[in-house]
Amino acid sequence: MSYQGHQVRVGADIGGTFTDVVLEAGPRQFSIKLLTNYSEPEQAIIDGLVKITDKAGINIEDVDQLIHGTTLATNALIEQRGAKTAFITTEGFRDVIEMRTEGRFEQYDLNLSLPPPLVSREHRYPVAGRIAATGRELIALDEVALEDIAAKILETGYTSIAIGFIHSYVNDAHEKRAREIISRLIADVSISISCEVSPQMREFERFNTVCANAFVKPLMASYLGRLVDRLNSVGAKCPVFMIHSGGGLISIESAIEFPVRLLESGPAGGAIYAADFAARYGLDRVLSYDMGGTTAKICLIENRTPKTARTFEVARTYRFKKGSGMPISIPVIEMVEIGAGGGSIGWVDELQQIRVGPESAGSEPGPACYDQGGEHPTVTDADLLLGRLDKDNFAGGDIKLSLEKSVAALESEIGNKLEVNAEMAAIGICEVVDENMANAARVHAVESGKELADFTMIAFGGAAPLHASHLCEKLNIESILIPPGAGVGSAIGFLRAPFGFEAVRGAFLKLSAFDPDWTNALIRELSSEAEKFARAGTPEGELNREVKAYMRYEGQGWEIVVNLPNRDFVDGDDEQIRCLFEDEYRRLFGRSLPGLDIEVMNWSVQASSPLAVVEPVTRVSKTTTLETDTRRDIFDAREQKFVAAGVFERESMEAGSEVNGPAIIVEDETTTIVTSGFRATMQTDRCLLVQRKTGVSNAN
Numbered sequence: 001m002s003y004q005g006h007q008v009r010v011g012a013d014i015g016g017t018f019t020d021v022v023l024e025a026g027p028r029q030f031s032i033k034l035l036t037n038y039s040e041p042e043q044a045i046i047d048g049l050v051k052i053t054d055k056a057g058i059n060i061e062d063v064d065q066l067i068h069g070t071t072l073a074t075n076a077l078i079e080q081r082g083a084k085t086a087f088i089t090t091e092g093f094r095d096v097i098e099m100r101t102e103g104r105f106e107q108y109d110l111n112l113s114l115p116p117p118l119v120s121r122e123h124r125y126p127v128a129g130r131i132a133a134t135g136r137e138l139i140a141l142d143e144v145a146l147e148d149i150a151a152k153i154l155e156t157g158y159t160s161i162a163i164g165f166i167h168s169y170v171n172d173a174h175e176k177r178a179r180e181i182i183s184r185l186i187a188d189v190s191i192s193i194s195c196e197v198s199p200q201m202r203e204f205e206r207f208n209t210v211c212a213n214a215f216v217k218p219l220m221a222s223y224l225g226r227l228v229d230r231l232n233s234v235g236a237k238c239p240v241f242m243i244h245s246g247g248g249l250i251s252i253e254s255a256i257e258f259p260v261r262l263l264e265s266g267p268a269g270g271a272i273y274a275a276d277f278a279a280r281y282g283l284d285r286v287l288s289y290d291m292g293g294t295t296a297k298i299c300l301i302e303n304r305t306p307k308t309a310r311t312f313e314v315a316r317t318y319r320f321k322k323g324s325g326m327p328i329s330i331p332v333i334e335m336v337e338i339g340a341g342g343g344s345i346g347w348v349d350e351l352q353q354i355r356v357g358p359e360s361a362g363s364e365p366g367p368a369c370y371d372q373g374g375e376h377p378t379v380t381d382a383d384l385l386l387g388r389l390d391k392d393n394f395a396g397g398d399i400k401l402s403l404e405k406s407v408a409a410l411e412s413e414i415g416n417k418l419e420v421n422a423e424m425a426a427i428g429i430c431e432v433v434d435e436n437m438a439n440a441a442r443v444h445a446v447e448s449g450k451e452l453a454d455f456t457m458i459a460f461g462g463a464a465p466l467h468a469s470h471l472c473e474k475l476n477i478e479s480i481l482i483p484p485g486a487g488v489g490s491a492i493g494f495l496r497a498p499f500g501f502e503a504v505r506g507a508f509l510k511l512s513a514f515d516p517d518w519t520n521a522l523i524r525e526l527s528s529e530a531e532k533f534a535r536a537g538t539p540e541g542e543l544n545r546e547v548k549a550y551m552r553y554e555g556q557g558w559e560i561v562v563n564l565p566n567r568d569f570v571d572g573d574d575e576q577i578r579c580l581f582e583d584e585y586r587r588l589f590g591r592s593l594p595g596l597d598i599e600v601m602n603w604s605v606q607a608s609s610p611l612a613v614v615e616p617v618t619r620v621s622k623t624t625t626l627e628t629d630t631r632r633d634i635f636d637a638r639e640q641k642f643v644a645a646g647v648f649e650r651e652s653m654e655a656g657s658e659v660n661g662p663a664i665i666v667e668d669e670t671t672t673i674v675t676s677g678f679r680a681t682m683q684t685d686r687c688l689l690v691q692r693k694t695g696v697s698n699a700n
Contacts, residue, residue, distance in 0.1 A: 007064045010052070010238075011494035012045045013266050014070040016362050017293020017343045018462060020488035020669075021048030023056050023063075024495055030056045031488045033462070033669055035399075038364055041072055042227040046234060061235045067494040069243045069265035072223060073216045077263070077314050077326065080118070082215035083160035083190065086153050087119040088146075088178060089207065090166040091126040097207050105323035113317045115326050118211045119162065125149045127178070133508070135171035146178055150185040162214035164194040164207040169506035172199070190217045197258060198329040200602055201506035205311060205329040212314075212328055213260035220259035224252055241499075241536065246331040247272050247306065248500025248608055251536035261330055263314060266490050268333045271299045271306040273493030274458040277483050279304040280617045280685065287441065287455040287477065290489065291464035293380075294341040294360045298441050299333060300448055300455075307448070309334040310504060310550070310561075310602065331502040331604065336444045340436050342380040342463040343367055346410075346429040348417045354428040356436065368409035369401040377413050379433055379463065381406035382426035387634035387642070388466050388673050390666065427635060434467055434637070438474040449588060452477060460489030465672035469661070469690060470637045473677060480678075482688040487669020498544075500608025501533035510554070511581075511598040514574035522603060523547060530607035543607045550602040551581045553593050559601050560584055617685050623658040636662050638675050645673075653682040660693075 006026030013020045014036055022031045032052050037043045045068070053060045076082045089096070097117045106112055127149060129141035153161065161182060168175045172195035179191050194210035228240060242255035245264035255262055267290060274288035278301055286301040300307045312332045313325030343366065344357035356379065365373035367380040369391070383389050384406050391401035407422045414425035445452045453476045459468035460483060468480050485492050503526040509519070527545060534543055545566050550559035562581050565573075582592040630647040645662040650672070658681045659665060661674035665688065672688060674680045680690045 008058060008062055009065045009067065009495050010049060010063055011269070011491035012048065012066060012068045013269060013488070013491040013494065014041050014044065014068075014072065015266060015292050015294060015490075016071055016075075016360060017341065017366070019044035019048060020491040021045065021052050022485065022488050022491040022495065023052045023058070025056065025058065028056065029485060029492075031485055031491070031669060033488065035364075035366070036362070038362070041070065041223065042230050045227065046230050049231070049236060050234060059235075061237060063236050063238045065238050066231070066236065066240045067243060067249060067497070068227070068240060069269050069490065069494055070262065071266055073220055073259050073262045074264070074314055076216045076219055077118070077212055080116070081219075082118070083218040084158050085119050085123065085160045085162060085211065085214045086156070086158040087124045087162045087164065087207070087211055087214075088149060088182075089124065089126055089164050090130060091128045093166055093203065093207075094124050094126045095121065096204050097124075097211060100204055103323055105318065105321045114324065115317055118208070118215045118326070123158075125152070129165065129174050131165065131167040131171045131174060133167050133170065135167070137171070137173070141174045141177055143177070143181060146181045147185060150182050153182070153189075154186050158189065159218050160190040160192070160214040162192050162194075162207075162211045164203070164210045166203060168193075168195040169199040169201060169206065170508075172196075190214065190221070192217060197260060199505050200310070200329050201508075202329070205327045208326055209260060209329045212263075212326065213258060216259045217256070220262065221256045224256055228252065243269050243494050243497050244501075245312075245333065246308065246500070246502050246606070247333050247497055248502070248534065248606075249494075249497050249536070250499075250501060250533050254501075254533050254536060260328060263328060263330075264312065264332050264335070267297045267299075267335055267337070269490040269493035269497065270297060270460060271301065271333045271335065271493070272497050273460060273483070273489045274299070275301050275304050275306055276493070276496045276614065277458055277481055277687065278456075279614045281456075281481065281619075281687075282616060283456050285450075285455045287452060287457045287475075289437075289441075289457050289459045289464050289468060289471070290461040291437075291459075291467060292341050292461040292490075293343045293463070294362065295344075296338045296340045296437055296461075296464070297335045298338070298437070298444060299335045300444065300450060301458075307334045308332065308561075310604070329504075331504060331606075336440050338437055338440045340379065340433045342383070343378050344433070345376045345378055346382065346414055346425070346432075347376075348414055352418060354414060354418075354425075354432050356429055356432050367406075369403065369406040370399065371402040371405050374405075375409060375412075377406070377409040377425065377429065379429060381409055382429040383463075383466055385410065385422060385426040386430065387632050387645070388664070389671060390632075393666065423635075430467070430635075431637065434470050434474060437467070437471055441471075441475055456481060458483065460486040462487045462670050465670050467673070469673055469675040469678050472692075473638060473675065478692045480690040482672050482680075482690065484686040485669070486672075487667070496612075498608040498611055499534050499536060500543075500606060501530045502604055502606040503527075503529040503533075504602060504604040506602050507600070509600040511574050511578055511600070514577070516569040516571055516573060519569050523605060526603060526605035527607065530605045534607040534609065542610070544610055546606040546608075548604045548606075549577070549600045550604075551598055551600050553585075554597040554599055560588060617683060617687070619689065620656045620681060620683055623656050623681055625658045625660065626653070632664060634662060634664065634673065636676050638677050643676065650682075650688070655682055655684045657682045
């Protein structure tokens with residue numbers, strides 16, 4: 001405890017446009033947004049830490065802990081900007097990462113475009129040796145050939161090596177022996193092996209994941225090393241922890257070893273932030289909506305737990321098209337990502353239709369209104385022209401916006417091409433963005449078997465509160481929560497995340513041949529691995545353990561996840577496991593399939609520190625309607641015209657204060673737009689509860 005009896009913790013989130021820094025010391029919370037520095041990403045964290053400790057009146061050396069999430073690894077994969085990597089694999093499997101699964105996500109597209117493999121063919125080295133699916137060695141590893149490969153690698157100057165052999169998830173002896181030989185012959189080279197990075201079935205996904213880990217490992221090791229050195233240089237001697245894609249915290253040493261686990265770290269923090277408020281308000285069905293400067297992310301949260309998956313894709317060549325990207329097999333909080341951030345660029349296609357994204361202006365040069373050289377119209381430019389942003393008070397007044405630059409960009413890129421004025425171009429951009437987000441949310445809900453009208457939206461990120469009301473009109477959602485600190489929600493989420501890790505292993509078992517001793521031994525191994533990483537920040541105390549199995553009916557191609565009892569199994573438990581599987585199968589698909597055997601393909605154990613107990617929030621019962629003399633014309637999508645909206649300072653609103661739309665509620669990191677069909681009420685915990693007015697129907 002280093003400050004008046006309270007631990008001082010800092011969350012830092014590097015996004016594509018902004019870097020958010022949040023400091024908490026007991027009940028006190030301070031935040032700041034800075035433009036992301038692409039050439040030196042750590043600089044924004046250092047600058048933010050210096051400014052935020054000064055703002056809080058705390059010495060920088062009194063910071064006890066810094067928790068960090070970043071998009072750097074993701075960007076490196078998307079831009080193919082990583083280490084010079086060699087891939088050593090089983091003879092006969094050299095082209096797996098290029099052949100993929102041979103599935104076509106667009107059946108009739110003759111010019112189908114796929115992301116190129118991270119490691120091109122001339123950098124892939126096959127070696128003899130074969131493990132069977134049972135784990136038995138069929139052909140011994142050719143160690144002489146491996147020594148020859150090591151010589152070629154040394155001569156060619158690779159800085160990173162990925163090793164992926166067939167069936168190594170069930171027997172890792174060949175991969176570990178190959179690493180031993182290579183590391184003995186080549187000094188100072190980074191080596192990743194698939195049995196440690198992603199020990200799961202399906203060789204394409206596993207090989208691609210280990211290549212991705214190797215590709216970004218030197219880059220992330222260099223960055224994280226610089227970050228720690230820079231923190232020390234300004235007096236911050238605190239330990240640094242990273243949030244991983246599954247929503248837990250790991251040590252910086254673990255992050256350097258397995259940087260592929262960091263790919264969705266920032267968005268994971270946002271989902272945890274939303275889940276925390278879902279728990280406070282007793283909400284069992286929540287749609288998390290995170291819209292920042294580059295992308296928007298949507299996540300379903302049920303029973304206060306974000307939906308998770310064990311694979312996801314990056315670098316999709318077709319936006320929203322599953323199968324068009326590089327698959328990464330790691331545990332991840334499942335989200336839908338849309339290229340619809342504040343910096344997303346609007347343009348006109350060959351059919352004279354307005355499109356938005358996926359390209360973003362980022363922070364360099366940024367939207368045209370930033371007046372830093374950007375010439376393309378963005379969502380932020382459109383919001384400014386439609387009155388939703390204050391040009392003199394953006395980002396707490398740190399960034400002055402140029403309305404003239406926005407008008408020029410909108411007219412040049414869209415207005416002149418469609419023969420409309422700048423205002424109509426801005427309306428078109430915002431309507432396209434809102435419909436893209438609504439459509440993505442609908443599809444995600446349908447795929448998950450959910451009806452969004454039953455959900456409450458929790459909106460955060462710098463741009464989400466600007467668009468949330470109209471998005472809810474499209475989705476028939478009645479209520480929105482805008483939590484305090486919404487503009488830096490992901491960084492706050494880092495401070496709510498537990499220390500935790502999920503260990504996954506591919507291990508085939510038919511339920512008809514259930515062996516409790518084999519199952520218990522496997523789960524103990526996974527528990528030991530998960531607890532080793534989860535103990536990084538919690539050396540003492542009990543860890544929570546969650547056991548899952550990925551199961552399917554015999555003959556099916558894909559599995560569903562089933563939660564298993566957290567205990568040792570005994571003879572006869574196969575019947576309980578069958579019932580758990582069939583209950584989940586019926587929940588997802590409506591009926592079970594009697595008479596078929598059941599297969600377990602993968603197992604996982606998640607170990608995590610207990611979450612802090614949250615105090616439930618009692619919603620205000622008495623309200624006072626606020627009036628204001630300050631008004632600004634904004635475009636109201638419901639009314640399809642400009643209307644006079646009252647302007648309110650969020651900071652000055654007290655519990656029970658109610659604002660009727662159309663209204664603008666301003667704060668330093670974001671702005672909340674309350675459309676004419678909604679009203680907003682300040683709650684006791686400083687959340688804004690935005691609800692549809694009685695008797696008001698949807699406007700789509």
